[in-house]
Amino acid sequence: MGKTNQPPRREFLKQAASLLGGGAVGGLRVPHVHAADSGPWKLGLVGCGGRGTGAVANVLAPESNKDAVLWAMADLFAPHLEASLKNLSGIFPDRVQVSPERRYIGFEGYRGVIETCDIVLVCTPPRFTAKITLEAVRAKRHVFFEITGAVDVPTVQMILEADELSRKNGTSLLDGHVYRAHLARREAIQRLQDGQIGQIMAIHCDYMRGWYRPLHRKPEWSELEYQIRNWNWFNWLNGGHVGNTLSHNLDSALWALGDQVLPEAAYGMGGRSTHIHPSRGTSYDHESVVYEFPHGLMLYGFIRNADNCFNSNRDIYHGTKGRCSFRAFSPPEITDLKGNVVWRADPALAQKSAYEQEQIELLDSVRTGKPIHRGKILADCAMMCVLGQLAVFTGQRITWKEAVASNFAFLPLGQITWQTEPPVKPGPDGLYPVPVPGVTTLQTPLACLAPLNGPSGKA
Numbered sequence: 001m002g003k004t005n006q007p008p009r010r011e012f013l014k015q016a017a018s019l020l021g022g023g024a025v026g027g028l029r030v031p032h033v034h035a036a037d038s039g040p041w042k043l044g045l046v047g048c049g050g051r052g053t054g055a056v057a058n059v060l061a062p063e064s065n066k067d068a069v070l071w072a073m074a075d076l077f078a079p080h081l082e083a084s085l086k087n088l089s090g091i092f093p094d095r096v097q098v099s100p101e102r103r104y105i106g107f108e109g110y111r112g113v114i115e116t117c118d119i120v121l122v123c124t125p126p127r128f129t130a131k132i133t134l135e136a137v138r139a140k141r142h143v144f145f146e147i148t149g150a151v152d153v154p155t156v157q158m159i160l161e162a163d164e165l166s167r168k169n170g171t172s173l174l175d176g177h178v179y180r181a182h183l184a185r186r187e188a189i190q191r192l193q194d195g196q197i198g199q200i201m202a203i204h205c206d207y208m209r210g211w212y213r214p215l216h217r218k219p220e221w222s223e224l225e226y227q228i229r230n231w232n233w234f235n236w237l238n239g240g241h242v243g244n245t246l247s248h249n250l251d252s253a254l255w256a257l258g259d260q261v262l263p264e265a266a267y268g269m270g271g272r273s274t275h276i277h278p279s280r281g282t283s284y285d286h287e288s289v290v291y292e293f294p295h296g297l298m299l300y301g302f303i304r305n306a307d308n309c310f311n312s313n314r315d316i317y318h319g320t321k322g323r324c325s326f327r328a329f330s331p332p333e334i335t336d337l338k339g340n341v342v343w344r345a346d347p348a349l350a351q352k353s354a355y356e357q358e359q360i361e362l363l364d365s366v367r368t369g370k371p372i373h374r375g376k377i378l379a380d381c382a383m384m385c386v387l388g389q390l391a392v393f394t395g396q397r398i399t400w401k402e403a404v405a406s407n408f409a410f411l412p413l414g415q416i417t418w419q420t421e422p423p424v425k426p427g428p429d430g431l432y433p434v435p436v437p438g439v440t441t442l443q444t445p446l447a448c449l450a451p452l453n454g455p456s457g458k459a
Contacts, residue, residue, distance in 0.1 A: 163375025197319030395437025
């Protein structure tokens with residue numbers, strides 16, 4: 001992979017879908033894995049889709065990470081693992097050392113990766129990420145996990161537990177909000193925090209894009225298998241598109257505010273106008289969320305997933321002295337209140353791969369014994385996503401405290417196996433039930449929404 005561009009991880013492996021190996025948190029033997037003189041750092045990948053395959057490539061590509069090898073892999077589906085392995089072996093023939101006995105298939109395959117590796121890359125659908133991450137941290141492994149990392153209140157709590165435990169056992173815990181590793185963004189955020197645009201009064205975030213890859217079912221798939229393979233379109237697996245789509249933007253906002261300020265409440269609206277098809281599952285195709293912060297600061301977030309429409313991924317910070325604008329990995333710039341550019345990031349700096357940079361920093365933290373602890377920051381962003389998604393689904397203004405106290409959780413609860421009944425089923429027309437604002441509530445939810453202690457979701 002080139003080091004001067006920013007390829008989306010979803011596109012790295014065309015042959016495989018971006019999905020998971022998941023499983024239950026249970027007792028795990030914790031063997032001694034790595035010593036300073038025992039050879040290269042052993043990477044393990046859980047979730048061998050395009051996202052996971054790209055993450056491994058981002059670890060192995062930099063010159064500074066030549067002391068790492070891919071040692072074990074896990075996925076629910078053997079063809080996905082084999083396709084990922086073939087692609088990575090072709091690029092890094094001497095660094096991919098995944099022998100057949102270290103290729104794990106099934107819901108508990110991740111446990112083999114944890115047992116045999118020093119560093120675990122958790123690149124599963126968000127529903128499964130927190131549980132696997134916590135299990136790996138309990139085993140004293142260094143962990144990189146993809147966003148959003150949590151889809152409801154209980155999984156947010158798991159990330160918080162993993163954060164606390166990683167601090168105690170001295171392991172790194174890093175999430176995939178890659179903008180934080182973009183060197184040009186770092187300079188811009190520092191300028192914001194130094195007051196170059198004055199006091200931030202409002203933040204505009206939008207992520208309007210085409211459809212995620214819809215997957216049409218095959219006759220041999222069970223309903224559960226179809227939904228897991230098509231996870232981008234089912235809320236119980238991805239948490240909804242506030243987290244699945246807007247998470248990077250929201251994380252950047254919390255970063256700009258110093259990771260010290262959280263929203264007090266949120267309200268919003270959403271629905272679907274182009275997704276009237278069974279393959280689109282339970283997802284909305286457009287959502288707008290307003291977050292209310294202390295002292296009058298407002299964040300306005302816009303999401304759309306639809307083809308043949310205007311696309312935009314940008315963040316604009318409105319301050320009392322000027323504005324700062326971001327467009328994905330393009331050079332950010334600061335203007336005065338009249339629109340005159342007063343600073344623009346070095347284009348060469350903006351072209352440096354943030355995907356590789358975050359993995360360079362992860363491996364450096366491991367080899368130097370100076371761990372990165374980003375679990376609490378991710379948990380705050382994930383909870384912000386949960387808050388906004390609940391506000392959209394219910395049509396209500398919901399406070400942060402109300403969302404946390406609701407203990408909201410997506411069904412099904414507990415361990416998932418191939419015998420688990422999926423929480424939503426298609427109707428006679430093939431369409432799935434969706435949340436209805438003004439009807440769906442935290443107390444009387446649809447089948448795809450259930451609080452842990454609500455009438456349809458008893459623990």
